Amino acid sequence: MIKTTLVLALFSLVSTFTMANVETVKKNLSQQHPKLKIENIQPTEMQGIYSGSMQGQIVYLNQDAQHLIAGSMLRIQDQHNLSRDLLVQQNSIDWKKLPLQDALKSVRGTGKRQIAIFSDPYCPYCKQLEVELKKLKDVTIYTFILPLKPQSILPSKQLYCENHPVQAWEDLIFNGITPKSKKSCANPVERNIQLAQALGIHGTPAIIFSNGFKVMGAYPAGQIEQIFKEFAL
Structure with a gap:
């Protein structure tokens, strides 16, 4: 004792x-x-x-x-x-708690590596990140649309009314082509905003890797690949 x-x-x-x-x-x-x-x-x-x-x-x-x-x-x-x-x-969050059903899903190649991004359609750095993401292979990208700019809110909601929301997102982020649909439909935009606040994400773009590691900014494809390699993802 x-x-x-x-x-x-x-x-x-x-x-x-x-x-x-x-x-x-x-x-x-x-x-x-x-x-x-x-x-x-x-x-x-x-x-x-x-x-x-x-x-x-x-x-x-x-x-x-x-x-x-x-x-x-x-x-x-x-x-x-x-x-x-x-x-x-x-700089980590719990990947398993991300509501991936609220994200736009894009699969490249085998899709074995996974990342989630938070992006505003009228954020120039988000557009820059999208260009870099196009260079990645064998990756699944979950995009949580996070309209932080006032002009981003309406088109962010409208693209979910399109037949192919992923294509509508690319048209919007790359070329500034707003969705044609004028009707309203169910969308996760408000939930995405609340999720970002809960995760401490107050700007765009944000990248979250499948081990929960979070970084902010338009990382070049080479740096993203290096993080994949560093953590054996």
Whole structure:
């Protein structure tokens, strides 16, 4: 009983000490560099070094918050990329909870690799991403139409009234051809907007890989392929 109590006391002491160090880093950072926004600060396997996220990138800093390193931290013993783990952890959602039935589905080749995108038809970066997606092979793309611009709402809803919504989407995003149908029909647009808010997606385009890893922006096809390879998807 005494041994168990001592172990619990030691664990509590270590946890308190670790938290105190994190709070020290946060305090030093806010006092010395108030304009520098670094979130998710936590201790790493390397003594005296703390990780954080800044503008979607993993960074490292010491306790006095006087030095900052951007790059990957590898564990030498097994060459494991600890930075990648943090990046996935801090930018992930549960793929299984995505309502894929509300997305437009496009299959290329075997379709064995899967991604979901959130896209606004009048977002220039979304159009740029669509051009890059055309270069991918053996992939299934789920497109959640997310009309963030006021002019995007009506055509986003109307395309679901077309006989071929996927083609109507491509006509709209690539060529600005609005759907011909003027009738109203059931569509998931409002649900997509609510879903994006729940996932913390406030801009377009957004890409979610089948392991839940989320990135923002019009990633080139080569970078998307690299992420597929990196995570063996």
